[in-house]
Amino acid sequence: MQxxxxxxxxxxxxxxEGQVMSxxxxxxxxxxxxxxxxxxxxxHSMSRKENLPWHRVVNAKGEIVVGGEEAIFTQRSTxxxxxxxVQDGKVSLSRYRYNFDESx
DNA sequence: GCTGTGACGCCAT
DNA sequence: AATGGCGCCACAG
Numbered sequence: 001m002q003x004x005x006x007x008x009x010x011x012x013x014x015x016x017e018g019q020v021m022s023x024x025x026x027x028x029x030x031x032x033x034x035x036x037x038x039x040x041x042x043x044h045s046m047s048r049k050e051n052l053p054w055h056r057v058v059n060a061k062g063e064i065v066v067g068g069e070e071a072i073f074t075q076r077s078t079x080x081x082x083x084x085x086v087q088d089g090k091v092s093l094s095r096y097r098y099n100f101d102e103s104x
Numbered sequence: 105g106c107t108g109t110g111a112c113g114c115c116a117t
Numbered sequence: 118a119a120t121g122g123c124g125c126c127a128c129a130g
Contacts, residue, residue, distance in 0.1 A: 002124085004124065022109080023109070031124095033108085034124065034125075035123090035124040037125070037126090038123065038125080039110095039111095041122090042123080045120080048121095049121095059111080065110090107129105110126105113123105114123095115122095116120105117120095117121090
């Protein structure tokens, strides 16, 4: 497993409850600000077997946009369970954006 | 025009 | 056959 992939997983698993991160931020924190899309791909690839909290990962707009409404509802409900205020299917990234740089 | 963001795969072992 | 790894290019402000 490549260091980058491992970093991404570690970061996602390192996200506390009630916090969310954008793809670009994770990729940047992992060491590759250009691999935002790859993060999503790896995220899904790993979540196949592992229990990764990928629902805590949203896009830079804070909007939960996936290929299924039911998936959105599930992720949205889970986020509210975590303590994240989901407004109109979106979270206040400005408030729940996990400062990985400061936590590092 | 430049830089940031983007979610469900495809190929090899 | 199934699982792991890949680190881009195009669109929008």
